[in-house]
Amino acid sequence: MLTLHHSPLLPTCRKIRLMLREKNIPHALQNEDFWLRDVNFFALNPAGEVPVLVTSQQQIIVSAYAIAEFLDEMYPDVQFFGNSALERAEVRRLTDWFDAKFDREVTQLVLFEKIYKRLMGYGDPSADAIRAGKKNILYHLEYLSYLLQTRNWLAGDYLTLADITAASHLSCLDYLGDVAWEQFPNVKEWYSLIKCRPAFRDLLDDRIQGFRPPAHYMDVDF
Amino acid sequence: MLTLHHSPLLPTCRKIRLMLREKNIPHALQNEDFWLRDVNFFALNPAGEVPVLVTSQQQIIVSAYAIAEFLDEMYPDVQFFGNSALERAEVRRLTDWFDAKFDREVTQLVLFEKIYKRLMGYGDPSADAIRAGKKNILYHLEYLSYLLQTRNWLAGDYLTLADITAASHLSCLDYLGDVAWEQFPNVKEWYSLIKCRPAFRDLLDDRIQGFRPPAHYMDVDF
Helix, strand or coil: CEEEEECCCCHHHHHHHHHHHHCCCCEEEEECCHHHCCHHHHHHCCCCCCCEEECCCCCEEECHHHHHHHHHHHCCCCCCCCCCHHHHHHHHHHHHHHHHHHHHHHHHHHHHHHHHHHHCCCCCCCHHHHHHHHHHHHHHHHHHHHHHCCCCECCECCCCHHHHHHHHHHHHHHHCCCCCHHHCHHHHHHHHHHHCCHHHHHHHCCCECCECCCHHHHCCCC | CEEEEECCCCHHHHHHHHHHHHCCCCEEEEECCHHHCCHHHHHHCCCCCCCEEECCCCCEEECHHHHHHHHHHHCCCCCCCCCCHHHHHHHHHHHHHHHHHHHHHHHHHHHHHHHHHHHHCCCCCCHHHHHHHHHHHHHHHHHHHHHHCCCCECCECCCCHHHHHHHHHHHHHHHCCCCCHHHCHHHHHHHHHHHCCHHHHHHHCCCECCECCCHHHCCCCC
């Protein structure tokens, strides 16, 4: 069986969990407090980061990028990257948008400052950073809203890794009550379609000690 | 013919140029001062970032991640990702190491502060950031040196996108004289093998106005 080493409120880990569940791949989850720099975990990944996937043959797959591509190649029944080179390019463009640009402009500024900084013992959150992140998220929601005016899903006609990646980031920020859903009704509608998938319900059950999500967080009709 | 919109001293652009040259794909280069937020360029990529690849059918491929995968799928004669799912996972792990971790810990702190910050008109470089980046690069060089003790190339027995990506980042820092080659002889040896490839010579001819690279920058026997 596969084992995924993860941290429950990291978007890059959430998206791999969603892929595993959507593809019906049996797996175990191993929570890693990766900032403690445990030697056994460093032996798996010298970068000291999650997610890390370990196969039943003890093959080690490191980074959300490598794991997502590996899972789609090895378990092709449910495809997450589209049906042509161009569709795959669009899925990867949006995946990169969220895992690089959105991560830098929003997730790191809000989620890292509010939660991981404290867990890691890196001191108090920076109010300036959080303010900047909360301003930046509006531009990203606006772009999602623009895409969803002409598309059922972010990259086209069906659910792909682009949706999974975007929803993973947004779900972590939603845990903190930092997504202005009411201003973007079509984004809210798209998110509620993902939220009601059984694979997604698992994620929403996770809790971080000391941080309680808002009431609407679990609610499909939020 | 393909057109690559790029910026000459960005590692993510350099690696796509290297792929195009190594695969012998005819292409034109279009220099983009992406920070000027030109509307025509934003129409190609609403993220406002390079690299962007435009095909002869005006298909637009955005982000180094999507472009690299697209080129390997569409022009498979010279492969850059390895021959099995596991090899591909190792190539992608190291590609991600450089484009995410090394970029955050070194490239952004040194290259952005010393060059792009001035080009973009964002003020003076931060000496603290540069100092941190120059300290961080040593750990990365140490890791490269460790890998090269048992491997001919970073991901195994032959040149892959992992080497191309690492060399792209290092070549940009080398332009600034910020790579301590002498401390890591096997990394220097590996880099000199890449440096003497015809595809790489093109990159080294680029100059940024106001910044002159050190004497050894062009030299294959440096």
